[in-house]
Amino acid sequence: MIILLALFGTLIVLMIVGVPVGLAMIGASVAVLLSNRGFDNIPYEMLAQRTLYGVNSFTLLAIPAFLLIGRLMNASGISDRVFNVARSLVGHLRGGLGHVNVLSSMIFAGMSGSAVADAGGLGPVQMRAMEKDGYDRGFSAAVTASSATIGPIIPPSIPAVIYGALANTSIAAVFLGSIIPGILMGLSLMALVFIMSHRRGYPVSKRAKLSEIIAAIGAGFLPMMTPVIIIVGILSGIFTPTEASVIAVGYCMIIAFLVYRTISLREFWVICRDTAVDTAALLVIIAGSALYAWVLARYQVTSQIIDFLSGAIESKYLLLFLLMIFVLVIGCFIDSVPALFLLTPILVPLVVSYGIDPVHFGVAMIFNLMIGLVTPPVGTVLFTVQKVANIPYGELVREIMPFYIPLFGMLLAITFIPGLVMFLPNLLLR
Structure with a gap:
């Protein structure tokens, strides 16, 4: 009990007082060692070894690569090309630019892999076009924020x-398991946009000609090939997900420097610098979570939690329901990446003990944490869109309320219909 209080209580207290999540996890781990061993017997060499072990991972090299891809896409003007492709395809529907907003986010998702990159890069293009065509600013911002969650x-x-x-699970399987939920998420948001646009009388644009569609797709074809290269390369066994991220960086640099010529060397230096800063911040979290996970395993905290819940909960569906509520609450206060590092070492052994596939649970948890990005009080994407749209935070929250209906509906579907997640991994990998 003392170990549990030291591990979780210290972590919560440190986070409440504003200590960054990575350092808070290190502090909580040290608190456990202090309570159990005393100050003189702390294994300092082990602390250093475990934190360094956490960041010494070939797989995690994909993170800075995908961060760099997102920044290259934003800086090279690809956002406008993606938006024009989506506009030529669905701009003629009722509330056309709302549909364009969602579809362009779905396309851009296959390039950046980040909700904040989508909201900050593609968001301004989307909202400017919607306001110009007579859409309310609050509605435009709400569509942009909700569709940005498709990015991850x-x-x-x-x-x-x-x-x-973290879960020692196939990244390719998690990638494949996310495709159908991501597409269904976009379609459900478009259905809501259609209903709301009809009620509010938003305009209908003229249908694009075939020549205009071909021209728009031609202009955006090269960047839209980025996710195709990544997925096909991984599934064919040509390269691993980590190698795919580096190859995609090289491909994006060729597009930006040689084809479109929209980025100078000075701008590229700034992009690399910002990516390095973001990566360093993530490395602190990774190091802290590695030490935290070691303490969890060393003192069998996860086993104690599993034993306790096994006696209280028999149904795996009830367990999933309770865990999704728990993850949602955590996601409302902690950003998605720190939350993953915090929760994955604890929850994955638990769900596996109930016979739940870790790929299925992982996709559901990621989806859940994305909803947290647009849920008060912390919601990173909400604050990003509010800053870009320059509207009161309360107005944005009020406008986004209807969009929680399809988001939570899809979360329930993904959680309790495993086939939505597991169909493609089972078909293509097993």
Whole structure:
């Protein structure tokens, strides 16, 4: 009991007072060692070894690569090309630019793998076009924020790489398992946009000509091939997910420097610097989570939790329901990446003990944490979109409320219909 209080109580207290998540996990781990061994018997060499072991991973090299891809895509003007492709395809529907907003986010998701990159890069393009065509700013911002959550669902996905590495699960399987949920998520958001646009009387644009569609797809064809290269390469066995991320970086650099010529060497230096800063922040979290996971295993905390729940909960579906509520609450206060590092070592052994496939659970947890990105009070994507749209936070929250209906509906479907997640991995990998 003392170990549990030291492990979780210290972590919560440190996070409440504003200590970064990675350092809070290190502090909680040290608190456990202090309570059990005393100050003089702390294995300092083991602390250093475990934190360094956490970041010494070939798989995690994909994270800075995908971060760099997202920044290259945003800086090279690809956002406009993606938006024009989507506009030519679905712009003629009722509430056309709302559908364009969602579809362009789905396309961009296959390039950046990040919800914040989508909201900050593609978001301004989407909202400017919608306001120009007479859409309310609040509605435009709400569609942009909700559709940005598709970014980490449709592969490639930074959270999927992190989860696969932490759970010792096939990243390719998590990628494939995310495709159908990501597409269904986009379609459900488009259905809501259609209903709301009809009620509010938003405009219908003229249908694009075939020549215009071909021209738009031609202009955006090269960047849209990025996810195809990644997925096909992984499934064919030509390269691993980590190698795929590096190859995709090289491909994006060729597009930006040689084809479109929209990035200078000075701008590229800034992009690399910002990517390095973001990566360093993630490495602190990774190091802290590695030490935290070691303490969990060393003192059999996860085993104690499993034994306790096994006696109280018999149904795996009840367990999934309770865990999804728990993950959602955590996601409302902690960003998705730190939450993954915190929760995965604890929850994956638990769900596996109930016979739940870790790929299925991983996709459901990532989906759940993406909802947390647009849920108060912390919601990173909400704050990003609010800053870009320059609207009051309360107005954005009020406008996004209807969009929780399809988001939570899809979460329930993914959680309790495993086939939505497991169909493609079972078909293509097993």
